[in-house]
Amino acid sequence: MYTLPMSTPERLIESTRELLWERGYVGTSPKAIQQHAGAGQGSMYHHFTGKPDLALAAIRRTAEQMRATAEAVLGGTGPAYARIEAYLLRERDVLRGCPVGRLTMDPDVIASDELRAPVTGTLDWLRDRLAGIVEEGVAQGEFTAGLDSREIASAIVATVQGGYVLARSAGSPAAFDAAVRGLLALLGAARSAAPRTTTS
Amino acid sequence: MYTLPMSTPERLIESTRELLWERGYVGTSPKAIQQHAGAGQGSMYHHFTGKPDLALAAIRRTAEQMRATAEAVLGGTGPAYARIEAYLLRERDVLRGCPVGRLTMDPDVIASDELRAPVTGTLDWLRDRLAGIVEEGVAQGEFTAGLDSREIASAIVATVQGGYVLARSAGSPAAFDAAVRGLLALLGAARSAAPRTTTS
DNA sequence: GTCTATACCCGGATAGAC
């Protein structure tokens, strides 16, 4: 597979995304970014005003990509449980953690409204997207009535984010999988005994 | 409330715990620790060999304390669901995140076997402790048979860890609470219709 | 035990040449 050569700003952004994912904001230096991107000092400061500027571009792109990836799985047409299951079981680079979620532990990111915004926006969007699906499931009689869809969605997102923590702690993706399977089992218990069949 | 004056090593460890919690390992410098502890450069290097040594002492103590705090709630005598609920609803400094879990996102901590060990140990212990309680609940007929207690326990721990992520993202403890309530609702759905009454 | 001095490289950025 041939990859298009990238422009310097492009390489800088991609390098920043990589490093932010691996080392976080405080752990990522301009120098490291330049070396990873094969760009010089002056080059970087020509295209970006500084580290926060570059980080903002990187974070925005990562956030956008995460939405697209999630939507690709959540936008299906099956029953609610199946779509949630597909989301939870989708392939992930588990040991690297969530490139968006990990930023919440970065004090400098949390302290900056600009840097935090894409993080908050993405996680909020994901929760709301899942809540809509749960809501559908309840409306279709697939899940027991009375479930608070927003709270269930929060639990789903939290399980994923926490699954990364467990996996990195254990040094194994299996820890993530265990948490996901546990959640799916509980979600299964919340399915109605007699789901209304889908219309059409 | 009068607090005992602390020895210098003691103050250094406590300061390191504070800073590690707030800024992580990469974001915490020896100089910052010294200033926070009111100790000089030489003083710190007299009592500890360097930053990793001090961090190890701090992390071990934090891990130990987290276990004690959890055990205080989990060691109760009520039904399984109630003990898990008590654990999930216990007071937390939600916006600060988990002082143990946050370390898993620190590349230097994960890269060091010594620093990672207390983190892994604590999270493993917690999951196993919860698994035992879930197991009990299943044995007592409180939860539906067939649940994998270890996976349920993993989901519980993950929800808590992920709840911190959501709360820090949203800038509000309410996001943590929502995830926890969602999980409790699902856990409630996994309770047997007719629990066997406790013996005695 | 604690202090000050010193060292050396890195972080983050600006200035100006090419």
Next chain:
DNA sequence: GTCTATCCGGGTATAGAC
């Protein structure tokens, strides 16, 4: 657009005086 020079403070530690 990119390069090199330069700046200043911080990170992490060692040496040796008190």
